[in-house]
């Protein structure tokens with residue numbers, strides 16, 4: 001049977017397709033902007049047929065109705081990255097968070113979290129019957145390969161990204177055609193503090209560097225401050241609109257990359273339609289699973305790799321918490337540690353943790369003597385390198401714990417420095 005006939009035979013409605021999911025199943029959903037929202041809606045409409053269906057995914061951009069109160073008898077969410085729509089369910093104990101480096105998440109499905117079904121979102125098939133996973137290959141490709149049941153939403157608005165992004169029609173169990181706009185994340189409106197942080201980051205970036213940019217407002221702000229650089233390259237877990245803008249402006253050329261020269265390497269894409277149009281069928285961007293893109297030894301093959309990520313709290317030792325507030329999980333490790341370690345392996349590499357010195361409207365210092373009780377250490381003190389706030393830049397690597405604390409206090413907001421100096425004296429039995 002040719003792939004076209006197979007495609008026709010597998011065509012069904014979302015309502016019928018989700019009946020393949022049985023009580024007690026574990027399913028994965030492609031995440032972020034690639035969430036197959038039409039299939040998720042059908043899953044919700046069929047909720048009464050389900051009991052204890054475990055839903056696994058990373059970045060939640062959709063409504064996540066299955067994680068809301070009242071759904072406990074039908075669904076249980078196992079988050080490998082937490083976001084605003086799923087925080088409460090994890091906090092209340094109706095869901096779980098599974099800590100795992102992004103580079104290792106795709107292999108979870110072959111180890112501790114084998115799937116019964118994968119819900120994916122793809123572009124229409126090409127002449128050979130291959131559909132592109134478009135905006136999210138990261139764990140979606142492995143999920144589709146491991147799960148015995150693969151339900152695909154085929155959407156003509158899903159960009160056809162190139163690289164290791166393809167799933168053949170023969171690997172799908174059920175195919176649902178449904179065109180709908182993809183989920184979008186608007187670029188943040190930047191504050192003066194974020195602009196100052198971005199300016200400090202830009203001072204460490206040289207022409208020809210290869211960039212990784214993390215999640216949150218700061219990495220986006222950094223992109224806007226790079227307009228006067230030349231021949232930057234990208235090897236990054238994630239890209240947002242700012243990368244397309246810099247590529248169109250001729251700042252990002254990938255020309256000086258020594259590894260995958262001439263092309264961006266990414267594992268997922270999250271932004272607006274402008275970005276999705278840019279990545280469609282674009283040979284200057286290749287998308288691969290996170291097992292490849294985020295593997296520190298792969299990413300570290302790029303000379304001059306600069307990783308830029310953000311955080312919530314840093315203690316005097318240089319321990320970086322990017323995931324919890326008062327011990328409550330609010331995001332996840334994602335690829336932060338993967339890329340901090342990749343930058344350490346890279347010849348000429350630098351890792352940057354950049355963050356505003358305060359939080360909660362300026363009432364809390366993010367630089368603290370001790371992390372909150374129950375805080376997750378995302379980047380350890382052994383891995384941390386550059387730390388940046390709006391007040392400056394510090395390189396903590398290979399510095400003593402006392403030196404680190406002194407350097408960090410200089411980066412704190414002035415209104416907290418006296419209290420931090422007192423804490424320094426108590427902690428280290430030394431004058432500041």
Ligand code: COA
Nearest residue numbers: 214215216217309310311312322331333334335336359360
């Ligand atoms: N105490 C109390 N509240 C805090 C806080 C602290 N120490 N730090 C931050 N907050 C509050 C902020 O005030 C803000 O509140 P608001 O929404 O009411 O304004 C909220 O928490 C979010 O903080 P913010 O720093 O604005 O978040 P962000 O969107 O810039 O994202 C991270 C920052 C750290 C959450 C994000 O970068 C992340 O998830 N990192 C981990 C994963 C990662 O780095 N991946 C990299 C590869 S993609």
